[in-house]
Structure formats: C-alpha cells, structure tokens
Amino acid sequence: ALKAVLVDLSGTLHIEDAAVPGAQEALKRLRSASVVVRFVTNTTKESKRDLLERLKKLEFDISEDEIFTSLTAARSLVEQKQVRPMLLVDDRALPDFNGIQTSDPNAVVVGLAPERFHYQILNQAFRLLLDGAPLIAIHKARYYKRKDGLALGPGPFVTALEYATDIKATVVGKPEKTFFLEALRGTGCEPEETVMIGDDCRDDVGGAQNVGMLGILVKTGKYRAGDEEKINPPPYLTCESFPHAVDHILQHLLSTVCESEAT
Amino acid sequence: MAARRALKAVLVDLSGTLHIEDAAVPGAQEALKRLRSASVVVRFVTNTTKESKRDLLERLKKLEFDISEDEIFTSLTAARSLVEQKQVRPMLLVDDRALPDFNGIQTSDPNAVVVGLAPERFHYQILNQAFRLLLDGAPLIAIHKARYYKRKDGLALGPGPFVTALEYATDIKATVVGKPEKTFFLEALRGTGCEPEETVMIGDDCRDDVGGAQNVGMLGILVKTGHQIAVDQKTVNCGAL
Numbered sequence: 001a002l003k004a005v006l007v008d009l010s011g012t013l014h015i016e017d018a019a020v021p022g023a024q025e026a027l028k029r030l031r032s033a034s035v036v037v038r039f040v041t042n043t044t045k046e047s048k049r050d051l052l053e054r055l056k057k058l059e060f061d062i063s064e065d066e067i068f069t070s071l072t073a074a075r076s077l078v079e080q081k082q083v084r085p086m087l088l089v090d091d092r093a094l095p096d097f098n099g100i101q102t103s104d105p106n107a108v109v110v111g112l113a114p115e116r117f118h119y120q121i122l123n124q125a126f127r128l129l130l131d132g133a134p135l136i137a138i139h140k141a142r143y144y145k146r147k148d149g150l151a152l153g154p155g156p157f158v159t160a161l162e163y164a165t166d167i168k169a170t171v172v173g174k175p176e177k178t179f180f181l182e183a184l185r186g187t188g189c190e191p192e193e194t195v196m197i198g199d200d201c202r203d204d205v206g207g208a209q210n211v212g213m214l215g216i217l218v219k220t221g222k223y224r225a226g227d228e229e230k231i232n233p234p235p236y237l238t239c240e241s242f243p244h245a246v247d248h249i250l251q252h253l254l255s256t257v258c259e260s261e262a263t
Numbered sequence: 264m265a266a267r268r269a270l271k272a273v274l275v276d277l278s279g280t281l282h283i284e285d286a287a288v289p290g291a292q293e294a295l296k297r298l299r300s301a302s303v304v305v306r307f308v309t310n311t312t313k314e315s316k317r318d319l320l321e322r323l324k325k326l327e328f329d330i331s332e333d334e335i336f337t338s339l340t341a342a343r344s345l346v347e348q349k350q351v352r353p354m355l356l357v358d359d360r361a362l363p364d365f366n367g368i369q370t371s372d373p374n375a376v377v378v379g380l381a382p383e384r385f386h387y388q389i390l391n392q393a394f395r396l397l398l399d400g401a402p403l404i405a406i407h408k409a410r411y412y413k414r415k416d417g418l419a420l421g422p423g424p425f426v427t428a429l430e431y432a433t434d435i436k437a438t439v440v441g442k443p444e445k446t447f448f449l450e451a452l453r454g455t456g457c458e459p460e461e462t463v464m465i466g467d468d469c470r471d472d473v474g475g476a477q478n479v480g481m482l483g484i485l486v487k488t489g490h491q492i493a494v495d496q497k498t499v500n501c502g503a504l
Contacts, residue, residue, distance in 0.1 A: 118386035119420065126411070126420050142432045143394070152387065152394050152432050159431040160424035163408045 002253040004036040004189035006208065008198030010043065010052065012220020012242055018219050019058040026243035027060060033254055036187045040180075040196075042070045042173040042203070044111035044138045044154065045090035068183040070138045070173030072097040074109055076182060077136055077172055083107035086125055088116045088157075089138070106131075110161070110169070111138040122157065122169045129165045145222075147242070168240030173199070175207025195236075195253065197245045199223045206231040214253075216245045265482040272457035274448070274476065275318065276466035278311055279489020284415060287326040288488050295328060303436040308448075308464075308469040310338045310441040310471065312379030312422060313358030317386065338406045338441030339364040342377055344450075345404055345440055351375035352453045354393055356384045356425075357406070374399075378429070378437070379406040380422045397433045407441025409471060413489060440467070443475025 002011055007013060013023050030037060039062060043051065048067050055062050071093055078085050084101045087094065089111035109124045141153035144222060158169050175178055191212035196214070198204025199222050205215030211232070217228055217235040220242070228238045239245055275281060278403050283293050298305060307330060311319065316335050323330050339361055346353050352369045355362065357379035376393045385436065397403055409421035441447055452462065459480035466472020473483030 114387040117390075119382040122385075122424075123420050126424075127417060130418065142434075149395065150398065152391050152428075156390075156394075156432040158430035160420075160428040163427040164420055164424040166410075 001193065002035060002195060002249065003193040004038065004187055004195075005030060005249065006038050006183055006194060006213070007194040007242070008038050008196075008200070008204050009039055009055070011199035011223075012197060012204075012218055013039070013055070013060065014058055015221060017054070017058075019060070020242050022241070022243040024059050024061070026246040027062075029060075029250060030246045033250060035249075035254075036189055037066060037189065038183050039067045040069070040174070040183050041067075042139045042141065043185050044071060044173075045092050045113075046177070047071070047093055047095040049095060050092060050191040054176040056059050069096070069180065071111070073172040073179050073182050074111070074136055074138050077170065078107065078109065081107065083134065085136070086108060086128055086133075087111075088113045088121065088125060090115075105133070107136065107140065108156050108161070109136045110154055112141075112144070114151075117152075117157050122160065125161060129161060129167060135161060135165075135167060135169040137169040137171045137173075140169075140171055155197050174203040175210070177207070177211045179206055180211045180213065195249060197242060201227040201235065204262065205235045210234065211261065216248070218242055218245055268458070268461050270303060270463060271461040272306065272452060272455055272463075272465040273298060274306050274308050274451055274462060274481070275497070276464075276468070276472050277307055277309040277323070278339050279413065279467035280465060280472075280486055281307075281323070281328065282326055283489055285322070285326075287328070292329075295330075299329075304457055305334060305438050306451050306455065307335045308337070308442070308451045309335070310409060312339060312406045312441075313360050313381075315339070315363040317363065318360060330394065337364075338447065339379070341440035341447055341450055342379070342404055342406050343368065345438065346375065346377065351402065353377040353404070354396060354401075355379075356381045356389065356393060358383075373401070375401050375404065376429070377404045377406065378422055378426050380409075380412070382419075385420075390428070394429060394432050397429060397435060403429060403433075403435060403437040404447065405437040405439045405441070407444075407471070408439050409441075409468075420436070442448055442471040443478065445475070445479045448476055448479045448481065 048064055052064050084105050085107040086105035087109050090113050108128055110202040137158040140155035140158050142151045142155045143153045162169055194213040196208030196213050196215050199218050199220050202218055205217045209215045217238040218241050228235050286388050316332055320332050352373050353375040354373035358381050376396055405426040408423035408426050410423045411418045411421045430437055462481040464476030464481050465484045467489035468486055473485045477483045
C-alpha cells in the first residue's frame with residue numbers, strides 16, 4: 001500500500017515565484033489521505049528556511065521538517081564521514097551547515113557557487129583533494145535557467161576537479177539512490193511504498209524508480225515533449241501536472257497494493 | 264617489435280625537462296651541445312600556453328641554451344594554425360603573454376573559443392560567456408588539456424579541468440591541439456624530413472610527452488625531473504592512451 005509521497009519543488013509545485021495552478025488545493029487533498037509527504041529538491045543555493053518562506057508566500061501548507069534538500073544530504077554525509085569541509089556553496093546555503101566545523105578543511109563540498117568558482121579558490125580545493133580529501137558534489141547539473149539565459153551549473157566545476165585529480169565525486173543530490181533513500185529516513189516507509197512526483201524525467205522519475213519507487217512525471221517546469229521516452233523503464237505515469245498526479249494517487253494507489261511494473 | 268630505423272630527430276620538452284622555471288636542469292646546456300654534435304634534427308616542443316615563442320627563446324638564452332626560434336614548436340603555434348584553417352574569430356582564454364602569438368587574428372564578435380592556461384580568466388563570468396558561445400555553435404579549441412602543472416608554490420590546475428568543464432556543460436568535445444595529440448607531434452616534425460619512427464621524444468610528463476609520442480611511433484624517454492616528481496607511482500605506466 002502507498003505510504004509516502006515525495007514531491008519535487010521547482011517545476012512541480014511552483015515555477016519560480018508562481019504556484020502551479022491548483023497545486024495548493026491538491027496538496028491539501030493529498031494530506032487528507034494518510035500518507036507521509038516529503039518535499040525534495042536539488043536546489044543548492046537556498047537554505048531550508050528560504051524554501052519554506054517562498055512556499056508559504058505561495059500559500060502552500062508545509063513545515064520545515066518535511067523538506068529534504070541535496071544540501072541536507074550533503075550535511076548528512078559530512079557528519080557521517082566526520083570531516084571538516086571546504087564549502088564551495090552559495091552564502092545563502094551556509095545556514096544549512098551551521099554547527100559543522102570548516103576550519104582546517106579535509107573535505108571539499110561543491111554546490112552552485114558562482115562567486116567561488118574562480119581559479120584561486122578552485123586551486124585550493126584541488127590541493128586539498130590531492131592530499132586525500134573526499135570530494136562531495138551536491139549535484140552535477142550542467143546548467144540552469146537564469147533570467148538572462150542559461151548559466152553554468154555546479155556540474156562543470158565538479159567535473160573539472162574530478163579531471164584534475166583523477167578521483168570521482170560522491171554526488172548526493174538527485175538522481176542518486178542515496179538521495180531518495182535518505183529522504184525517507186525517519187518516515188518508517190520503504191521505497192516500494194513510495195511515489196515520487198517531478199518534472200525532470202531523469203533526475204526525479206528515473207532516480208526514484210531506480211530505488212524501487214513509482215515515478216509520476218508531470219508536464220510542467222522543464223518537461224519537454226518526449227521526455228518520458230528517455231528512461232527505461234518509462235514513468236509509471238505521465239500526467240499534466242501535480243493536481244492530476246494527486247488525483248491519480250487518491251483514486252488508484254491508496255487502497256490497493258502498488259503495482260511494481262510500469263504499464 | 265619491428266627493427267627500428269636510424270635516429271634522425273630528437274624532440275625535447277622544455278619546462279620540467281630542460282629547465283624548471285628559471286633554473287636549468289643541471290648539466291642540460293652541456294648535454295644539448297653534445298646532442299647537437301650528433302647529426303640529428305632537434306626540435307623543442309612545449310605545451311606552455313602562457314609564453315610566446317619570443318619569451319621562451321629569451322628565457323632559454325638567459326639559461327645559456329643554444330637554441331634558435333624556428334626550432335621551437337608550441338601548442339600556441341598549433342592553435343593559431345587551426346584558427347586560421349577554420350577561419351574563425353576566437354574568444355581567447357589565454358594568458359596576456361601568449362597574445363603576441365595571435366597577432367593579426369580577429370577577435371571581436373567571436374565565434375570560437377580557444378582555451379589555454381589563463382588563471383586570470385578562469386572565473387565564472389568569463390567561463391559563462393564562453394559557455395554561451397559554445398551553445399551557439401562555436402567550436403571549442405583547447406591548446407592542451409594538462410591536468411595540472413608545477414609552480415613554485417606547489418601544483419596548480421592546468422587548462423584541462425576548465426576545458427573539461429566546458430565540454431561537460433555543452434556536451435561537445437574540444438579539438439585539442441597540444442600534447443599528447445598525434446597531430447601535435449606530426450606537426451612538430453613538419454619540414455624536418457624525418458619520420459616518427461626515426462624520432463625520440465624526451466620529456467617529464469608520462470602521459471603527455473612519452474605516451475603521446477609513442478602513440479605516433481616515436482620512442483619516448485621519461486625523465487624524472489619536473490612534473491614526474493609529484494606524480495604517484497600508479498601513473499608511471501605511460502602505456503597506450
């Protein structure tokens with residue numbers, strides 16, 4: 001039986017500063033079913049507090065501990081490894097690392113940090129890695145959409161450091177399996193009891209289905225026609241938007257055992 | 264292995280092999296004299312991207328090496344050739360000191376990207392400009408893809424990581440003109456009348472000097488000065504690339 005629903009934020013619940021039409025209401029309906037809801041995102045430059053603020057402004061009823069970001073995942077990994085990270089992250093992401101020691105670093109964490117992506121700082125990171133520091137990538141997006149056009153994401157800079165040192169980064173964000181498993185930590189739910197709803201076929205749906213979740217692809221945000229053909233197996237369901245996904249869940253997935261194969 | 268032909272040409276790497284920054288490798292000047300007494304063609308080949316041929320010559324003369332400018336073949340030379348062949352206007356991500364080697368090449372309204380070792384230009388804003396040109400279809404030319412190089416204060420990122428970053432971002436492949444590309448070694452022999460099988464390459468970078476040269480049929484001699492000092496044992500196998 002379905003016990004948990006993971007929901008992507010940007011492109012699924014909202015597009016920049018506008019909510020997807022009907023999404024607030026759909027979320028309310030979803031909560032009326034007895035499922036755990038978690039909001040998952042790869043955003044690297046917004047702390048949980050910032051995300052929460054934006055969502056509340058858009059009248060979504062969400063609490064901070066329901067949000068799981070790739071920054072959260074990075075912090076977990078840093079704590080598990082007991083390392084002191086050099087944080088190549090945006091200033092606005094730093095609150096999510098409060099309490100983590102960063103002096104005399106012996107690890108490198110890379111997020112989206114345009115102001116830090118210059119030779120001198122990258123060189124410092126390079127030298128730490130040569131000394132054996134682990135490289136943790138919040139995610140490896142190649143680029144992202146800004147108001148003034150496309151702009152380099154963190155991926156190219158992670159790749160640069162991997163190339164320079166011949167080591168591989170541990171990527172903590174979507175579509176990594178560990179991201180989805182970590183998102184369920186503390187919920188008491190298994191991947192097989194979970195549905196993921198998102199607009200990025202590879203990173204949201206593909207990633208989730210790879211750990212045994214069902215994936216619902218929504219045609220908002222970065223969705224482009226034909227995306228559903230890019231993963232194998234294809235999405236469990238492709239539908240118009242988040243409200244449609246919620247309708248499907250309420251009508252088909254609550255009272256029966258989840259199907260384990262996409263139709 | 265087939266019997267080798269007689270040796271006719273020797274390619275010599277510069278930085279790390281003949282000299283380390285502003286100091287000659289001990290005994291190198293004298294060794295070069297002895298090499299010249301044999302009847303071999305000598306060419307000095309380098310991936311240095313931040314020095315024009317004139318600068319290189321000046322430094323080598325100061326260190327009392329007996330070399331002439333037309334014996335020097337650099338990856339900047341190779342890059343300029345390619346830009347001229349393709350008839351493009353490059354955005355030059357190269358050190359200011361390399362610009363003389365591009366004199367006469369139009370660079371306004373660029374429709375190509377040339378990447379060398381340019382620490383001052385390797386920051387987000389400029390890399391983003393290059394990224395957008397590439398998305399518009401501009402070709403990406405890499406002077407070489409060295410992962411790092413030796414500076415006085417330790418190892419430092421080479422141009423390779425930044426070329427790789429742009430390749431990753433755009434899903435396109437750079438045309439690399441420097442070592443260890445085959446074309447670099449073949450271009451270096453142009454005009455000498457010598458074949459790769461009649462050539463030895465001496466250098467300190469296992470993959471770029473020795474591996475690259477052996478891949479076109481030359482013999483490679485790896486010297487333990489310069490770059491090789493800092494490299495792990497596991498990369499000693501230069502092998503096939």
